[in-house]
Amino acid sequence: MTPIVPEHPRPGGESRGPSRRTVLAGAAGLASLAGLFTLAGCAPARSDPTIPEAAATGTAQRGGRLRIARPAASAAETLDSASSLSAYEYLGALYNRLVKLDEQGVTVPDLAEEWSATPDGVTWTFRLRSGVRFHDGRRFTAADAIYSIEHILDPETASPQGEVLAAMIGPGSMSAPDPLTLRIELLTPNAEFPSLLTAYQCYIIPEGSAEPANGPTIGTTGIGTGPFRLSGFEPAGTGSIEAYDDHFAGRPALDGIDFYSIQDTTARVNALLAGQIDLISQTNLDFATAQVVSASSTATVARSANAQWYTIPMLFTSAEFSDPLVRQAMKLAYDPQAIVDTALQGTGTAGWDNPVPPTRAVWLDEQREYDPEKARALLKKAGREGFRTDIHTSSYESVFTPMAVAYRDQVKQAGIDLVVKNASADSYYTQIWMQKPLMVSYWFTGRPIDQLLNQIFRTGSSYNESAWSNPTFDALLDDARAEMDDGRRATLYQDAQRLIVEDSADMTPMFGDRLVGIGRDVVNYREYGFEFDYLQIGLRA
Structure with a gap:
């Protein structure tokens, strides 16, 4: 299989956390860990009282500027949201989508006020908001929505969402009966179609704005309908955005946001501890670092529950895991809660090999059994008694290796002998992922259910980590869409989830909480699907 650069890794690439020793050395004068601070009014952590569940809520002052540090991305990064090289932190501030997901994974209005489908699920009609203007004064119409989707579908854009939408939207299938009505004729029925427009590549841009012949393109102008407008942008460098007074949902609490590119994780954490920035973007703090940050007088941690989905794919096409008895044994041999307690120090939820987070309305509320002796018996039946192989990991993400080690230790009781192999962070997703028989990986949990199951588990999908193929599963997805x-x-x-647990080559040990470093003056930081609420976030009054 030819490796691809995964869509799920963090824009900007780097997500490793600094060691506890490094942070302590760079933060002189920190309070001792015995006096760790917990935000007043926050719910206690599920198993660790030192990490708050969420950022402080309260009244934000009108005005002020937020300072965000992010990893220095490629000099090729762009404000074109459809691109795989988009400057992610700017997008939710500059743009809106037709629809978006709420915290329960339900599709809710954004630029589209309402939508409906024909009984067969083929023709979808979206009624758009009136009176919405782009930052340059142009009125938003259905023509802009059509253009934005066509831009995603254009092969030259190479959008990560292009493959998803191209399977449903053919040439000439979109029309505008009037300026505030968008009609889309799908190639096949899909009852969940609106949810597929919630991806962060699906922000709406002005008609013609991606065409070089029309002048500066959307990649540098950032013209959208969002709560902030662009005032400066340097790829892989600094940038700034200003409050957009005419935003249809109201003016944001902040006057503006300034972005700083800081490549080194330790430097970002130290800048937060020194009060030089207010928020660290795209860095999931490891547990030890989060404890140190929470202990400081200038910063704390916002904890976004179950924001990250950790996986251990078994390559379905490999000699090691082509046998379903071996795959079943690998699952029965470990207790996911033990992985959460060890690798995440309790800051997460056991997955029990179901990739759908328990907060989702369609979650299958069934827990598979944990039985190491049964796993041992299955391996003996498969002729693989004393099964031994490598599990590949990397420092690409701070939880990868602790998860691999915890899993290795768990399955020993079933007679499974795993050797942990560490690969370079720079080459892990090009030389290991989807190529070795047993590996670790992760995704964000903000995907709609249709995209999650089809994009990552359907036969032949380019993001199918394990290359698992099950015709019954594929048929269930087709039936669900219709x-x-x-x-x-x-x-x-739910039937599809049950098949994943019972037959697939994918293990989901856990959903991890994202631990985000923020200044103590920041209020109303609310995150879902790796995006936060730009309208409500502000500084303490």
């Missing part, structure tokens, strides 16, 4: 009754569709999705 089922317009919400209850029956949810049942089909």
